[in-house]
Amino acid sequence: xxxxxxxxxxxxxxxxxxxxxxxxxxxxxxxxxxxxxxxxxxxxxxxxxxxxxxxxxxxxxxxxxxxxxxxxxxxxxxxxxxxxxxxxxxxxxxxxxxxxxxxxxxxxxxxxxxxxxxxxxxxxxxxxxxxxxxxxxxxxxxxxxxxxxxxxxxxxxxxxxxxxxxxxxxxxxxxxxxxxxxxxxxxxxxxxxxxxxxxxxxxxxxxxxxxxxxxxxxxxxxxxxxxxxxxxxxx
Numbered sequence: 001x002x003x004x005x006x007x008x009x010x011x012x013x014x015x016x017x018x019x020x021x022x023x024x025x026x027x028x029x030x031x032x033x034x035x036x037x038x039x040x041x042x043x044x045x046x047x048x049x050x051x052x053x054x055x056x057x058x059x060x061x062x063x064x065x066x067x068x069x070x071x072x073x074x075x076x077x078x079x080x081x082x083x084x085x086x087x088x089x090x091x092x093x094x095x096x097x098x099x100x101x102x103x104x105x106x107x108x109x110x111x112x113x114x115x116x117x118x119x120x121x122x123x124x125x126x127x128x129x130x131x132x133x134x135x136x137x138x139x140x141x142x143x144x145x146x147x148x149x150x151x152x153x154x155x156x157x158x159x160x161x162x163x164x165x166x167x168x169x170x171x172x173x174x175x176x177x178x179x180x181x182x183x184x185x186x187x188x189x190x191x192x193x194x195x196x197x198x199x200x201x202x203x204x205x206x207x208x209x210x211x212x213x214x215x216x217x218x219x220x221x222x223x224x225x226x227x228x229x230x231x232x233x234x235x
Contacts, residue, residue: 005074006095007081013111016044017095020109024053041114048114049094052076056107071098072179073108079178080112086149088142089174091115110179117162117174124163125199131171133207135163138171140208143194144215146175147186154180157197188218192226200231 004018023029029040029051038053054072070078073096080093091112099106124135139161146153153160155177162174186194191212200208205227213223 001100003098010094049111050114051111054108071108073110075179076110079181117164119163121161122158134171136207137211138173140212141215142173144212147191152182193230196230
């Protein structure tokens with residue numbers, strides 16, 4: 001049994017989204033990542049999309065998903081809509097499909113429009129990168145916006161923060177891989193700890209702490225101290 005959902009903007013993609021399990025089974029699409037989960041690129045009706053196929057859950061979760069909690073694909077789609085509603089950029093969600101065999105949940109697939117953002121956070125902190133500080137400030141402000149909205153991204157790593165510089169010099173930030181977001185009021189300490197998986201050093205922290213603190217109306221010195229304390233992924 002399948003559950004197929006498309007967002008209103010992509011209602012014309014419904015049949016294609018419904019066919020994703022069979023397309024993956026036939027090996028269609030361009031593989032762009034192959035690990036625990038798999039990412040493939042497809043184009044349909046003029047829309048180029050990235051589809052994430054989530055691995056088969058552990059047995060207990062195969063019972064829980066759909067009854068006690070939403071699938072990762074459903075959360076990815078719904079959380080993307082939520083971020084966009086708050087003015088936080090993420091690739092436009094197209095829809096998702098889940099499979100179930102009786103009481104047992106099967107695989108799930110989430111489709112979003114392929115991002116045209118060309119870099120990620122790791123690229124931005126490499127030696128000699130032009131406008132490095134502009135990228136860092138933009139990420140700090142976007143992270144502050146996430147936290148002020150009560151969004152705690154539990155997989156906040158460099159590859160999940162995409163960056164692009166517009167012709168006018170404005171830096172745009174896109175957040176991806178959203179299924180592990182948690183929702184609650186986020187303290188200064190918890191917010192700063194959320195940076196711990198990002199490659200940083202004291203110089204990078206000194207650039208990011210002030211705009212993050214100012215956007216959240218927090219004490220800059222306290223944020224600087226906390227970010228340095230939690231900076232375990234040093235470069």
